[in-house]
Every structure is written in C-alpha cells, then in structure tokens.
Amino acid sequence: MPADRFVIEAVGLALATLAADARIAIAFSGGVDSSVLLDAAVRVAGASRCIALHVHHGLSPHADVWLAHCATFAHERGVEFDARRVVVARDAGVSIEAAARDARYRALDTMCSAHDVHTLWLGQHADDQAETVLLQLLRGAGLAGLAAMAPEFSPAGACATRVRPLLHLLRAQLEQYASVHALRWIDDESNADTRYARNALRHEVTPALAVHFPGFRDALARTAAHAASAQRLLDALARIDMEAACRDEGRALSHDALLAFDDDRALNLLRYWMRTLGLVAASSARLTDALRQLREVGAAGDGHRLRIDHAGQALRSYRGLLYWEAGDSSEPADETALAAREISELVWQGQSIWRLSQWRGTFVFAAVEPAGADANVASCCANARDVIPVSVLRRAVLSARSRSGGERMRTGSSAAANRTLKNLFQERGIPAWKRDVPLLYVGDELLFVPLLGVNRAALPESLDFAGPCVEVLWREDLLVA
Template identity: 35%
Template sequence: MSDISALLVHALNPWRKAKAWHVALSGGLDSTVLLHLLVQLRKTHALPALTAIHVHHGLQAIADAWPAHCQALCDGLSVPLQVVRVQVRAGSSIERAAREARYQVFAALTQADEVLLTGQHRDDQAETMLFRLLRGAGVSGLAGMPRQRRLGDGDMCRPLLDVSRTALEKYAHAHGLNWVEDPSNAHSDFSRNYLRHEVLPILTRRWPQAAATLARSAAHCAEAQGLLDELAGQDLGGARTDTAFAWLGLPSLELAPIARLSPARQRNALRHWLAHLSRMPDTEHWAGWEVMRDARDDAQPIWRLADGELHRAGGRIWWLSGEWLQSPCAPLQWLHPEAPLALPGNGQLRLIGDAPQGPLQVNYRLGGEVMTLAQRGRRDLKRLLNERGVPLFARGRLPLVYCNEQLLAVANVSGLDSSPCGRWQLQWLPTSSDQGLS
C-alpha cells in the first residue's frame, strides 16, 4: 500500500460504516486522484457505496467539456456519476458565489449517514491559512479548512489534507491519470492564486517545508479553537436559562452571566453562540456589543449584525432575523375563527374553545390601545404589557383581536389572551426566526 493510500485509509476510518461515499469531482488533479485512490482501495477493503458528483457552473466556455471528461473517467473506473448544473449569482466575488452554489448541491445530495469527500490537500490548507492570516483572522480562521464537518443531513470529510500536491502529481503520473486544468487558476489577480503562484514559491525557496509548516500551524489553531469552544460551552451554560417568553421561539441568553465574564470570554462565548446565526463582525464592530451590554435598564439597545439583530430586553439578549425584522401586514378579517388564521409574515393564529360572537378582526399595536378587564375596568394596553414584562421588540407583532372595534384579547399574554369566563383562548404561533446560514 502506498503512503497516500495509508493516509487515506487512516483519514476515512471513522466513516467506514457510512451508507455511501460521494466524491466531489471537479475533474482537476486532486479530485481525480482521490477518486482513483478510492477505487483502488475498494479492491482490498470493504468500503461504502461510491459515487461521484460533478457541479457544472457554466462560468467558462472551456468548462462545458468537463462533464464529459468526468463521465469518461467515471465510466473507466465503474463509478456512477451525477452531473448537476447550477446558476451562479452575480456578486462582488464570483469565487464565493460559485462555492456557495456548489455546496448547496453537495448538501442537498448528501443524505443521513452519507459522507461527501473532497480533494483539498496540504498546499490548499497552507494557502488558506496564509490568506486568512493576511486578512487578520482569529484562531478560528487560522485553523483553516476543517477535516470534517456536518453537511446537510450527512457529513463532509477532507481526507487528503496531509498530502502535498507534489505527491498527488506523482501518483497521477504513475497511474497515467489525466485531469483538467481550470484556466482561471493561473490568473494572479485572484488573491489565492497570487499566493499560490507568487508568494508561496518565494517562501518555499527560502523554507522548503513552508507549506507543511503552515498546515501544521493551522492544525495547532484548530486544536486551540476546540478548547475555546469547550470554554464557550461552559460559559454559555449559565446563560441558557428559562424564560417566560419561550413561546416566541427566538434564541436568547440571560445577560448577567455573560456580562460577568472577562471581555475576551464574553466575545468568545458570543462568537460560539452566533456562529450558526450570523457572520461574525470584525474587531471594530464589537464595540456594538459593549454598547448593548452597558446600556441602561430602560434603554432599548440593538446590535445590528450581518444577518440579523441582537436586542436586549428583560435582562436577556434576543436574536432576531428574517421576518422578525419586518412589519407584519394588517388588519385582517377573521371570517372563520374555528380554523387557524395565517398571518402574513407573522406565523399563525388559533382560537381554542367557543369563538366569540360577532365579526372578528386581527390588528397590531399602533399605540393608545385600551382594554377592558374584569374587576379592573379600562386599562392602557401599554401598561398591561409593561406589567407582564413583554419584550418591546415583540409587542408590535402580538396579534390583537377586535370585535366591533373593541379589543377582546392579546394573543399569548397571560390574563389578556382569553375571555373572562374562560370559554376561549387566543394562541399565536410566531414565525420561526431564521436561525441558519447557507
């Protein structure tokens, strides 16, 4: 068994019992060698079912020939191939847009207990580490590409991160493999290509093991990030307390346990918590967190991030995104209260029990609303919501049900959400906050 094969077997050992392995096949050197290695290994090892996926971006005329090349390669190796064509959205970075489109395909095609295998190698890891270093990345960024991570309902693995490009080229030549070359990889106006063609060769002439050393540093950073993640989990544990407003369905943390930590641990805990909610702010924008943390109790501070907002209310911080940042549409006529009412941009409203008589209308707060309560008479709705500690950001989304211009109930708010005799109750199922990134 070759050295590369031995490294591959070791890297893939955790995934030997997976239902299927999918190879992300671009037709380039690394993915071609990876596929060939796997085909050779399955002659002597019991491996999961093997397939290949080629994503055709259609960004270059020459790329139109690559699906046929991949098909010929897979036919010769007796590996099923799936070719998926995608539309890449225009934007500031065509590389990023193409990558996002590609990984959306991979995530959709990788099912539970299946693994997507990609061919990034040690030189790619060195480039990534150096590129992120020059962009001022922290420990997480300097950890480079992870060896494995979740992808869709399955997992993704990069089993060649300990193998150099030179070793892959030697293997390819030794086995007579052909591969395609992306002409854009030669353009040094792209930052990563500039590092690959202009910077790393200079470093390698002075330090021959530069790529290996950079990759090793990335591994050290990955280990350090793992420790930071463990610390964040411990620090967040004390802040994941219960709230009377869990029915909002929003991610939230108690502020006090976070504020008692050192500033560095605060940032570490919040990065960990926000990782699957939003892209992280740069160093300068972390001042927004300090403003929110130190605001007066009666203030309404908001920290706006790339993919949503953090609001402070009731001694907690709340994550809002998606429809929560838009005003719901109203008023609405509720002609059939025996059936749930879909609220445009605001979830669903239900009436449990015997519906009140008369035409019902659903609206939202505009200010100045008054509600009549048994034994208390007429009361300002603002005061009633203050008494119950309803977060300010939620008040404009609470469905209000009227009959003949009289406010009957406020959904989900204890003491305000039902009839005085308990014959019916108003239940609101809010829209889910968009908690994930593509």
C-alpha cells in the first residue's frame, strides 16, 4: 500500500467538491504541512489549477530566504506564485501570534481576490486541531473556541472559502508523504520557542498525552465536532435575535432591543454580531463587563458617553443605537475639534475607485445608465441621489479635504437653502464620531459629502444628465488596517 495514499485521497476528496475548472489557492508558508498540500494538489489537480500564495511577515531574519524558497518550490512544479509583505500590528492586548494570523489571512484574501480564486486550501492537520482544542480549554473558551478549526469555513466579507483538506490526518502522515517524495521544506525557528503557548503544548504536553492517552487526538476532534454542533444552534438563535435588534444593515444594534434579552442571550447576540463584523473575539469577562456598562448607561439615559474599547475598536452608543468604530476615532463636539489631514488630489480619468488611506476608506465611482434625453437635475436626483455627470468630474482636479468648519451644501432642489454640514449631520442622526469624513471637491467647489450626498449647488440646472454619469459612494474600512 503506497505510503502517500492518505494525503492523495484527502486532496482528491476536497477536489471532488469543486467545479471541474475551479482554481485552487494554497496558503504556502514553505513548512512541511503546506509543502505536502501543494505537492499533492499539483499531482491530483494539475499545476494549471493551482496557485501558491505566500505571506512575508517580516518577523524572522530568514523571511527573505523563505520567500525565495517558496517561489522556487512552486516554479519547479509549474505552479503560479504570488506573495505579499505585511506589517504585523503590535496593538496592546493582542498577542503577536494573533496579530500575525490576522495580517496573514487578510493578505491571503487580498491575493485570492486579485487572482479571482474562490477556494483557499490551508495545511492544518489533526495535531494542529488537537493543540487548538487544548489551548481553548486552558483559556476557558466557550463553544466557538472549542469548535476549533472547521474543515470548511467562509468568513464574512472574504472572497474565498477556506478549506482544510488534511485536517483529519496526523503530522506523522504528512511527514511520511514528504519523505516518500523527497520534499524540501522550511523549519521556522520560532516553532521551537516554548515561550509560545502552542509550542509548549506541542513539545512538552502532547508527547506525554500520547504515552498515556494514545487516542487523545481523535477524542479532542470529537469534542471540537460536538462544540461546533452546539455553536450552530446558538448561532441560529442569534440570527433570530439579530432580526429583532439589528439596524443599518447589521452595522448597528438597537440598544433597547439588546437589553430586553437576559444576560445569556444578550451575550450570545453580542458575540455573534462581532463575528459578522469580522471583529476579534472578546473574552467572557470583557463581554460581561461591556453588557454591565450597557445596562448602566441605558438606565441612566446617557448612552452617548459610552465607550468600550476592544482590540483597536470602540463600542459606542448614539440615539439608541450601538456601533463599533475604529478605536482612535475622535468624538468632536464641534468643527474646531476635527482632525486635519493632508489634501489628496486626483485628475479623474474614469477611475472606478480612489483609495484614501488617511481616512481608511475609498471613493467609488460607479457607472450608471444615462437618464435619457429629457433628463434634468430634479428627475435624476429622484432616481439616484448621488449621481454626477462625468463632465462635472472632468471639470477640474478632484480633491479630498478635511472638514474645517462652516462648510455648507444644498441637498434639495434649487429652492432649498444651503445649510451647514454640522446641521445636516445632526438632522440625519449621524453620530459625532462618524462625521470626520473626506469632503470631495471639484476645483474649489464642494461636490460630495459622505453620508450626506451630492451638493446640488455644484450642479447647475442646465447640466446634461443624458450623457455618461456615475454614482459616487464612500466605502469606509470596518477594521483598522
């Protein structure tokens, strides 16, 4: 019986769930696990269907050597290769392992999107799963933590489904495959550092467990499966509660609706809501304290004073709604407290996006169908509030500027008066900390304000809407980069 058959069978089963022409991205670190996965994927699916994706974290002095090794390994097999360099954030309260993992997955998803690949294969195996369950048990994790790694998972907002074809196989089986096929791989020196909890389990705990409880990996895998099943039931309940409590397409929760639930149900909803937003999971102690504060400010009626910080984010309350915002966002009482940013300029030539990193967001210029030969400003406004003729965008250089205070715009018909942005924000119930947005100018004329729309005063009544038009949108990053 071939020594590599278990790996080949596992990859074949994973491949059978995909369309015949679907491409597969393999997260390729260069270690033995991902090297085995990539080699087996090429043997089963063919090199043309595979792309190897490498993330350069810059945490090891050998990172450049690893990048070169991975590129060579892929090219030797005729596999397309791509890599991204990331900067691992060192935020307070977030471990270096967690920060690196978050940066890695964001980079992998970016590469999958760039290559239009919707399936990402990961090399984790049964030993990794057992270590994960043990870590979560020792941390006092809930069901979501004990469920550990899913064989298949589609994260909210990600373009690629994450698949772990080798999750039921032992590390020893992967090493046997590597030996049979004479694979060369990287040994990351940090894997021997027992200051990291996972490494301590791997080198000092699981060997002892294997002696006294030889089947511990299978037992922990069953524990993870049971926890995952129970978590699915809790998620189903949370989805029911979300229907009653969510606002603003899931970006906000009703303060009153959340507090109407008992503590267990409210905490379950908070955990689920945070996962849908892609936020880092909070500890039970942190969430319990957050719920206590929510109940206190709800009783006192001063929710606008609420600020609960977690992993670079802040939970805020405004007019009865709860939001998660970037933790460094300010809460200006008036225009004098707004942060000034460097002006960005763009000569618009049909670009569909304009990324503004200083505001952590993007202007989107989406083409729309012409309104027709008899179109006018009023009818166009009725159909699409933020539609602008292309001729206006080409009229002068576009610039993105900070609010300085006192800016005015007209959101209605020609008979409407120009009003201050501050008054319009207040009228529409936009929280104070969301008002620090880039103002889009054409030349020296204010053209568009995120959350408020197009300044009608910048669009003469005689303007032709029958020609090419675009809808202007502002997309704000949810998480801190």
